[in-house]
Amino acid sequence: MLLEDIQLQPLQKIELLDPWSRKVSGTASRSLLAGAMILHFDHTALVCTSPLRFMRCQSGTTIAKPDGIGMASLGYRITLTKPEECPQWHPAGLCKEVIRPTQWLAGTIQDRSAVHVLLHAGLDQQREGAWALKLRFVGGSYCLTWRPDLDGCIEFAPARQQHTIDSITVSSPTEAFGWLHPAYQHPFVVDESCWHSAKISDWPWPLRKALQSHHEPERFYRETLSRALGARYRQTPSLRQRLLALRYPVQINDVPDGLIQEVAAALRKDSLAGLAR
Incomplete structure (x- = not known):
């Protein structure tokens, strides 16, 4: 891969595929975060894909270190291609979002209409020994970094200005980490019944009726939701690997405290049992 191929080319647009919350992306001096990202230059496009989000990319691209001694892994995969092949x-x-350079890169550039x-x-x-692709534009330097702690996103941010969090709170399925919410729409099967999501309104009628009449409704709800979420992640490898990669305390609306951690622990146990066979 010859990164020299993109040098001295103007950046035309940035495509975010499976983007993070809109509150983060598209704002000057703040990070762009997405499961995949395409930077469109005049004659070349730089495609970055997350191994956590896209299972066809199981390892990051490895590039020779600047000192020529050894190799460095970016953690994510980069591919140079023609713009028409994107x-x-x-x-x-x-989901896709298009960012224009003048919306975002202009944070450190006087002429906001400039290419x-x-x-x-x-x-x-970067920190913790990780490596990133550093792009120096007229007016400032920006880094493309893999963030396994931020749901496996790729981050495009001003150098040394990465987005940080210390906990995860999920109120709806449309937010960042929304796939953790019971109402997230992704079909799975429990006891030969297909569920569209794990929210109560999508439970089979006998279970909803049983919840209404149960003498311990909170316990019944927790046990049923545990089975539903366990089935969702077991049957969806891409979501399972994202769940097992969580690094922060999690609080999710309509999910009892500690339940998502119990589901993740059960999945890890299953994985270890499979490796032992």
Whole structure:
């Protein structure tokens, strides 16, 4: 891969595939976060994909270190392609957001109507020994970093200005980490019945009726939701690996305290049992 191929080319647009919350993306001096990202230059497009979000990319791209001694893994996968070939990187049904350079990169540039030319592309060592792709434009440097702690996103941010969190709170399925919410729409099967989601209104009628008349409704709700969420993650490998990658305390509306951790622990136990066979 020759990163020199994109140098001295103006950046035309940035495509975010499976983007993070809108509150984060598209704002000057703040991070862009997405499961995949495509930077469109004049004659070349730089495609970045997360191994946690896209299972076809199980390992990050490895590049020689700047000192020439050893190799560095970016954690995510990068591919150089022609702009006209980019539609093949857009999986059907995946949310997409387009960011114009003047919306975002202009945070450190006086002329907000300017086209931002890429002066240099190289490697930059981040915290915890991780490596990132560092892009130096007219007016400032920006890093493309893999963030396994932020739901496996790829982050495009001003150098040394990464987005940080210390806990995860999920109020609805449309937010960041919304796939943890019971109402997240992703079909799964429990006892030969197909559920569209794990929210109560999507439970089979006998279970909803049993919940209404049960002498310990909270316990019944917790046990049923545990079975439903366990089935969702066991039957959806992409969501299972995202669940097992969680690194922060989690609080989810309509999910009893500690339940998502119990589901994750059961999945880890299943994985270890499978490896032991």
